[in-house]
Amino acid sequence: MMRLPHLRRWRTKKANLYALIITLSILIIGSYALWSRQTWAQLTPYYTQWHQSLMLDIRSTVDLPVPTAKEQSVVSARLKAISLRIEGDQHAVCGVHSLIQWQQNIIPTFKNTRADCQKIVASVVDFQKQLAKIIAYDNDDQALAGILSTVPQMSEVAEDAMEARMTAWDNTAKNIEKMKVSDAFKLTQQTASKHSMAIKIAWADIIAAHQAKDKQKYLAAQNSLAAAIDDFNEVSNTSQQSVAVLAGDLEKAFRSASTD
């Protein structure tokens, strides 16, 4: 009998503890459910916003006025930034926390939401792959233009300067040969290399005819040089054709990425 108040206290404590555990459990489960619901509900607006702001980014770059030589680097930099943004975001956009990811296996709506998101990301990634090709081509184009710009252009060449012209073109051909380029640029590189070599050979022929004082050969070699310089335009044509193919693929990928 003496122990009765103690037992009553203990029972009360136990009841309180149960109540606390139940309350906490309800709170935790409720919060988890609320968090899950909110996360899944926000996925669609989240990736939609991501997609739209990306498309807006692309559009604002495309809508820039066709760049002058000075502005080309601005457009290039923006295309690179877009490509990097997609690369950086692609694995994260459709991600949901691992604690709730399992829910897509039992709730079809969640599964569909995630699948829709992944479909959009996949088409954007396809676009990024094409964009990366263009960016690589653009880098190669700049590098080759840089090599070609090192050949000094002269309106008049004296006989003692002919050797230097031949050497300049010989170096140019070698430097072009050495370039490590993207697959799409290889044809342009080969064409440039071939025509640089043709110009170098024409200069060598002029020098040989000059040394031999052979007028017919000298005039013929001069014509060959003129033809070789003229033929160098094939490099521009080849490059323009390669870019047209890449741009066509990019355009297709963009259309697909922007309407999915």
Place this chain on the structure above:
Amino acid sequence: MCMMCSVTYATVGAGLLAFSPGVPSTTATTSPQTLTSQVASLQRLPSAIAAFKMPTLTEPQWLKDQNATELAAAQAKKAPISRVVTYDVMTKGAITASFAEFRTQANATLNDGRGWTRLGVSFHEVASGGDFTLVLSEASQMTSFSSGCGVDYSCRAGRYVIINQDRWQGATPSWNNAGGSLSDYRHMVVNHETGHWLGHGHASCSGAGQPAQVMQQQSIDLQGCAFNAWPTASELWSSQLGITV
């Protein structure tokens, strides 16, 4: 880390969602043509390559010597002048080139020992009523002589030997690109058009590296031949004058 976990939903919801109708489709479409042109405009190569031009090669001394020797030999072989061909000169349209220079240079070309004088003729400019009329014409007026004449090149139409002012002043792109000089072009064009009056049609390049015949259309294409402003030995005849050499 997933983006949904690292970004607070609140920031997503606010301003940026203004673009979002809440469905995963977008209105941010772009004219594909613009995308293509933007990408195409990034190329540096075309402008880098456009800078390549055939330079003029300074004539080496040995070549000058050879040319002088050939000229002297040609003049030594010059057929005795037995006939005088007269021509009068006029202009057509708006002329900006020096007409006096045109007359002087054309006469010098016609009477050059390397030229048609090798037929045994000399060319005398007269005030009017010449055997033919040499014309310096504004390019746009070329077609007024004959529908067969175009604004791009010089021409011969009947008694008119017409030199296109644009060509007189600037030769042709293919000639310039091949490194030809303006003075050689002027010799060539006067000899060529006069050649038509003398009875010649057009000739083709006889072989790569060979001097072009003056009646070849060198203004358009050298066809692998070397420039030549003067009639070759095989061209020394004139049905107009009844001369066979």
